Amino acid sequence: MDKMDRDILKLLQENARMTISELSKELALSRPSMSERLLRLQEKGIIEHFTTRVSLKKIGKDILLLIQVSGLKVPVAEFEEMVRQEHDIIECHRVTGEVSYFIKAAVSDVGSMRKLIDRLIPYGTINTSTVLNSPVPYRIILPDEEGYE
Template identity: 70%
Template sequence: MDLIDQKIIALIQEDARITVSELSKLLALSRPSTAERLVRLQERGIIEAFTARISLPAIGREIMLIIQVSTLKVPIQEFEAMVQQEQAIIECHRVTGEVSYFLKAAVSDMNGMTMLIDRLIPFGNINTSTVLTSPVPYRVISP
C-alpha cells in the first residue's frame, strides 16, 4: 500500500459518498486510475464496506451504554446468538481478561436500558456504564 492508497483510505473514511471524480481531483490522478485503486483496495479486503454513520440521538436512541459481561452462565454460542438478535446492541467484542465481552448498546430511555439489562442478566454477570460524552466518537484509521 503506497501513499496514494493511504490518502484514498483517509478520504473515503471521512466521506464514503465522495465520487470517483472528486477523489481523483484531490489525488491528482485520472478517474480510471482512482477507480482501479478503489477496486484493488476492496479486493484485498482493506475496504470492507461503504457505510453511513448515523446520529443515535437523531433516531431516538439517546442513551449509549458500555456493558461488560463476565462469568457466562450459558454456552458462548447461545450468548453470541442472542446478542446478534438484540437490536439495542450495536457492537459486541469478545475479549481476554476477567470480562468476557464488551457490548456497546444504544437505547431510547431509562426504561429501554432497564429492559435490555433484564434481558442480559440470565446470560452472565452484567456491569453497565452509561456514556456521558465521547471525546473520540470516530477516528479515521490509517495503516
C-alpha cells in the same frame, strides 16, 4: 500500500459518498487509475464495505451504554446468537481477561436500558456504564506510515 492508497482511505472515511471523479480531482489521479486503486483496496479486503454513520440522538437513541459481561452462564454460541438478535446492541466484542464480552448499546430511555439489562442478566454477570460524553466518537483509521513507498 503507498501514500496514495492512504490518502484514498482517509478521504473515503471522511466522506464515503465521494465519487471517483471527486477522488480523482482531489488527489490529482486519473479516473481509471482511481477506479483500479479502489478495486484493489476492496479485493485485498482493506475496504470491507461502504456505510453511513447515523446520529444516535437524532434517531431517539439518547443513552449510549458500555456493558461488560462476565461469568457466562450459557454456551458461547448461545450468547453470541442472542446478542446478534438484540436490536439495541451496536457492537459486541469477545475479549480476554476477567470480562468475557464488551457490548456497546444505544437505547432511547432509562426504561429501555432496564429492559436490555434484564434481557442480558440470565446470560452472565452484567456491569453497565452510561456514556456521559465521547471525546473521540469516531476516528479515521490509517495504516502506519512506516514502510510506504
